[in-house]
Amino acid sequence: MKYNIRGENITVTPALREYIEKKIGKLERYFNDTPTTDVNVNLSVYNSEQRIEVTIPMTELLLRAEESHLDMYAAVDLVVNKLERQIRKHKTKVNRKFRQQEEAPKYVFAEVEKDEQHETDEEFEVVRNKRFDLKPMDSEEAILQMNMLGHNFFVFVNADTNSTNVVYRRKDGKYGLIEAE
Structure with missing residues (x-):
């Protein structure tokens, strides 16, 4: 993965850049092959709010998360957690379709670890359905x-x-x- 890290009202220090690359780099463990993609990271500071936005465009999948916190390093941790949840949900969906259709999935994911299994087994249940005319x-x-x-x-x-x-x-x-x- 190639990292494009830019800051708005904040200087991206080498320590912060290294921390971001290390944390986001851990997402590669979810893939059998390391995706060759750009990782766009936007850091911004307004008043005392530190904000991070991460976008990882991949073939037929867009991972995107944003988070705000008083501490930029904490915001990085929170945004990586969001991205992990997105990957797990997508991975579960792809693997479920693969089992049902017996076709090769578009993405080849690494096996889910045992302690992560309970998080990926959640169902997407529609609890309400509305119909209305669009004006x-x-x-x-x-x-x-x-x-x-x-x-x-x-x-x-x-x-x-x-x-x-x-x-x-x-x-x-x-x-x-x-x-x-």
Whole structure:
């Protein structure tokens, strides 16, 4: 893995760079073959909040996690834990499909250790199903609807493009828009 570590309002010291590479490098144990990919790490500091965002694009899989903490080293540990959980969930899903379909999986994962087995056996259960008509509207109206409902996201048909879009509230209090291609 090649590391691209950049800092915003923070100097990336050699010790911090080495710590990040060491911690994220431990994720390689989940793969039989080391993935040849770029690891993008963005570090930022605003007021007293230290934030890390890690993106690892792979073929047909995107690992991404972000975490905030008062201590950057603690934030690194937390984000690596999130990435490990994502890998385990994906690995369980791939292995389950492999057993059901008896096809070769896209990713070849190393065997799960015994103490990690209980974490990967969790089921993805849908506990509620909703159906509703999507109304054509613009993104501003969708944000108003989302806020009136008290939700963190809202699905709508964009009146201009006639495609399904999603608006969502970001952690920083601003809004995001997801458009289908």
